[in-house]
Amino acid sequence: xxxxxxxxxxxxxxxxxxxxxxxxxxxxxxxxxxxxxxxxxxxxxxxxxxxxxxxxxxxxxxxxxxxxxxxxxxxxxxxxxxxxxxxxxxxxxxxxxxxxxxxxxxxxxxxxxxxxxxxxxxxxxxxxxxxxxxxxxxxxxxxxxxxxxxxxxxxxxxxxxxxxxxxxxxxxxxxxxxxxxxxxxxxxxxxxxxxxxxxxxxxxxxxxxxxxxxxxxxxxxxxxxxxxxxxxxxxxxxxxxxxxxxxxxxxxxxxxxxxxxxxxxxxxxxxxxxxxxxxxxxxxxxxxxxxxxxxxxxxxxxxxxxxxxxxxxxxxxxxxxxxxxxxxxxxxxxxxxxxxxxxxxxxxxxxxxxxxxxxxxxxxxxxxxxxxxxxxxxxxxxxxxxxxxxxxxxxxxxxxxxxxxxxxxxxxxxxxxxxxxxxxxxxxxxxxxxxxxxxxxxxxxxxxxxxxxxxxxxxxxxxxxxxxxxxxxxxxxxxxxxxxxxxxxxxxxxxxxxxxxxxxxxxxxxxxxxxxxxxxxxxxxxxxxxxxxxxxxxxxxxxxxxxxxxxxxxxxxxxxxxxxxxxxxxxxxxxxxxxxxxxxxxxxxxxxxxxxxxxxxxxxxxxxxxxxxxxxxxxxxxxxxxxxxxxxxxxxxxxxxxxxxxxxxxxxxxxxxxxxxxxxxxxxxxxxxxxxxxxxxxxxxxxxxxxxx
Amino acid sequence: xxxxxxxxxxxxxxxxxxxxxxxxxxxxxxxxxxxxxxxxxxxxxxxxxxxxxxxxxxxxxxxxxxxxxxxxxxxxxxxxxxxxxxxxxxxxxxxxxxxxxx
Numbered sequence: 001x002x003x004x005x006x007x008x009x010x011x012x013x014x015x016x017x018x019x020x021x022x023x024x025x026x027x028x029x030x031x032x033x034x035x036x037x038x039x040x041x042x043x044x045x046x047x048x049x050x051x052x053x054x055x056x057x058x059x060x061x062x063x064x065x066x067x068x069x070x071x072x073x074x075x076x077x078x079x080x081x082x083x084x085x086x087x088x089x090x091x092x093x094x095x096x097x098x099x100x101x102x103x104x105x106x107x108x109x110x111x112x113x114x115x116x117x118x119x120x121x122x123x124x125x126x127x128x129x130x131x132x133x134x135x136x137x138x139x140x141x142x143x144x145x146x147x148x149x150x151x152x153x154x155x156x157x158x159x160x161x162x163x164x165x166x167x168x169x170x171x172x173x174x175x176x177x178x179x180x181x182x183x184x185x186x187x188x189x190x191x192x193x194x195x196x197x198x199x200x201x202x203x204x205x206x207x208x209x210x211x212x213x214x215x216x217x218x219x220x221x222x223x224x225x226x227x228x229x230x231x232x233x234x235x236x237x238x239x240x241x242x243x244x245x246x247x248x249x250x251x252x253x254x255x256x257x258x259x260x261x262x263x264x265x266x267x268x269x270x271x272x273x274x275x276x277x278x279x280x281x282x283x284x285x286x287x288x289x290x291x292x293x294x295x296x297x298x299x300x301x302x303x304x305x306x307x308x309x310x311x312x313x314x315x316x317x318x319x320x321x322x323x324x325x326x327x328x329x330x331x332x333x334x335x336x337x338x339x340x341x342x343x344x345x346x347x348x349x350x351x352x353x354x355x356x357x358x359x360x361x362x363x364x365x366x367x368x369x370x371x372x373x374x375x376x377x378x379x380x381x382x383x384x385x386x387x388x389x390x391x392x393x394x395x396x397x398x399x400x401x402x403x404x405x406x407x408x409x410x411x412x413x414x415x416x417x418x419x420x421x422x423x424x425x426x427x428x429x430x431x432x433x434x435x436x437x438x439x440x441x442x443x444x445x446x447x448x449x450x451x452x453x454x455x456x457x458x459x460x461x462x463x464x465x466x467x468x469x470x471x472x473x474x475x476x477x478x479x480x481x482x483x484x485x486x487x488x489x490x491x492x493x494x495x496x497x498x499x500x501x502x503x504x505x506x507x508x509x510x511x512x513x514x515x516x517x518x519x520x521x522x523x524x525x526x527x528x529x530x531x532x533x534x535x536x537x538x539x540x541x542x543x544x545x546x547x548x549x550x551x552x553x554x555x556x557x558x559x560x561x562x563x564x565x566x567x568x569x570x571x572x573x574x575x576x577x578x579x580x581x582x583x584x585x586x587x588x589x590x591x592x593x594x595x596x597x598x599x600x601x602x603x604x605x606x607x608x609x610x611x612x613x614x615x616x617x618x619x620x621x622x623x624x625x626x627x628x629x630x631x632x633x634x635x636x637x638x639x640x641x642x643x644x645x646x647x648x649x650x651x652x653x654x655x656x657x658x659x660x661x662x663x664x665x666x667x668x669x670x671x672x673x674x675x676x677x678x679x680x681x682x683x684x685x686x687x688x689x690x691x692x693x
Numbered sequence: 694x695x696x697x698x699x700x701x702x703x704x705x706x707x708x709x710x711x712x713x714x715x716x717x718x719x720x721x722x723x724x725x726x727x728x729x730x731x732x733x734x735x736x737x738x739x740x741x742x743x744x745x746x747x748x749x750x751x752x753x754x755x756x757x758x759x760x761x762x763x764x765x766x767x768x769x770x771x772x773x774x775x776x777x778x779x780x781x782x783x784x785x786x787x788x789x790x791x792x793x794x795x
Contacts, residue, residue, distance in 0.1 A: 664794030666787050
């Protein structure tokens with residue numbers, strides 16, 4: 001049974017491999033649907049296995065609800081020992097169900113959505129690879145393996161955003177996502193190093209450092225005693241991990257990549273950039289709850305950043321005119337809600353919202369995809385309107401999901417959002433103090449804004465008398481195929497019923513989800529000991545409903561009749577503010593100026609340094625060599641050759657003087673011979689004379 | 694007057710000097726060859742004289758005979774050369790035969 005665990009991530013990997021290697025030939029021979037069917041069936045089987053394991057988990061007593069699969073010792077270096085270990089505990093099980101379930105639906109939807117694309121094999125290979133990475137991420141039983149999944153989903157995100165890479169803007173968006181994520185991952189890695197260093201200090205010499213979650217949970221209390229300077233180890237680690245989470249889950253300040261990530265195919269936006277990958281940060285903090293509870297500071301930072309992001313991104317949703325961009329900012333905002341929840345130590349609420357958000361946001365994105373499909377690729381909501389009766393299935397599912405995200409009572413978003421609001425408010429009486437009120441206030445305003453911008457979108461897109469697009473586009477409007485609408489219906493159904501697994505206690509029932517997740521979170525909640533109050537919960541529920549109603553009513557008043565133009569008087573009155581919000585607070589420009597331009601200037605300086613200093617030195621060396629060679633040449637030419645020539649000249653000179661002796665006449669020779677004989681005689685006589693002396 | 698080595702060597706020296714003089718003064722190639730013969734014969738007299746008066750053996754005589762034979766063959770070759778020169782240059786005057794001048 002444990003080995004079924006391995007099958008869950010391996011099946012999508014196999015599907016990815018099949019499509020990645022022979023997919024091209026499959027598409028050519030049998031058509032792209034076959035690629036889609038292969039990919040969809042692998043992830044669907046994974047989902048079925050996950051359901052089976054989930055049920056078998058439920059059949060066990062609460063404390064035994066954990067399946068571990070230790071495949072082998074993966075990293076063994078010095079005192080570090082990490083196993084390749086997969087886990088299925090309640091938290092993992094829930095995540096696996098969401099990832100494989102929503103994933104399977106979106107794979108199915110993609111078959112219809114991508115039916116005319118030339119390289120579906122590539123698309124489905126990436127999508128399956130993403131499913132594999134994400135499943136590894138949520139099933140890993142140690143931080144290192146989780147990091148592998150963490151990087152894997154980042155890679156797939158990059159590949160899928162830049163899927164239509166012939167369009168330079170889309171390729172750039174992919175790179176932006178990847179690089180921004182790398183910034184976050186850098187923080188995550190440093191946090192990991194700090195954690196390993198801290199465990200070393202706790203374990204002492206010779207201790208074995210493991211990174212598995214069970215082990216970390218055991219030593220978390222001892223780790224809380226470790227300090228680096230004036231900061232606790234767990235505060236540092238928690239904050240650094242959160243930096244990683246801000247990258248992956250698009251929180252302030254690293255959220256900028258997510259709106260651009262909408263360049264990818266719409267199902268990708270739904271799966272990766274709304275339902276699953278971006279929630280990895282929330283999952284990570286929830287998974288490491290036993291570390292975070294020992295650092296109220298880190299938790300407070302998480303909550304405040306999350307709440308700020310929730311409101312900030314929601315306001316940006318007001319001024320966007322691209323249907324997918326609105327949903328992207330909505331995603332950022334909802335992720336902010338989740339972080340506010342886990343930051344308020346309401347881990348199960350965060351995971352609850354993660355789950356419901358996966359349902360309704362996937363439904364919204366796929367609905368948007370269906371709208372775009374109907375509008376022949378048009379994404380500008382100003383050109384839409386009146387689509388209500390033309391694409392009714394899309395409209396109703398979109399409406400249900402919008403009601404859910406806005407927090408209308410009875411739908412899933414209401415329960416999860418209400419719980420987050422309540423828990424963040426109560427945390428003010430726990431560890432967070434006054435920050436708790438601030439977080440609560442930000443969130444309730446964000447909830448109001450959410451309702452407003454979602455219904456602004458609904459009213460502009462679906463209401464009004466006519467479609468404000470060209471004749472050809474209008475003529476072409478059609479409801480999407482069954483394979484797409486059935487997915488929309490399934491997801492909208494989940495958006496409705498998804499909330500009932502986590503009914504609040506004030507309704508007189510025990511929260512099913514919280515009970516299910518309690519083995520993972522119970523200890524942490526006990527340590528922090530946040531009080532609860534039924535009165536507060538009732539009041540907050542009323543407030544939250546009020547916020548939703550006010551938001552929807554506001555959108556109705558402004559946009560119901562005239563669509564986008566309905567907001568014209570307001571836009572004109574607050575023109576400067578609108579201008580700033582419409583341009584996303586100029587954050588991209590500021591980042592461009594501060595980060596990218598700095599890097600560019602620095603690289604330019606370096607290139608100039610290279611060009612003038614390094615190349616200069618090299619050229620100087622070359623020049624010096626040339627000069628020396630010239631000198632050497634001169635020496636060779638004038639001194640060495642000169643010496644040789646002098647010898648030759650000398651010999652020539654002597655020869656010219658001596659040639660006169662050879663007259664060619666015999667008598668001359670004889671004269672010389674004879675006189676030489678005489679001279680010799682005389683010399684001998686002289687020598688003898690002197691020797692005898 | 695008894696003939697001793699002194700007189701013999703004087704005759705040889707006279708002959709040698711005459712040969713040298715002939716070579717230096719005569720223009721004709723054949724006359725020069727004659728001077729060479731005189732020098733050779735002066736040497737032969739010396740060989741014989743030293744043998745006769747100093748050592749009383751036959752080695753010097755043998756050397757003189759070899760010398761005579763050598764002179765004969767030398768003259769044969771030299772005369773042939775002179776004839777060749779005369780034929781090609783129409784002269785045997787040594788002053789004109791200076792084509793070996795450096």
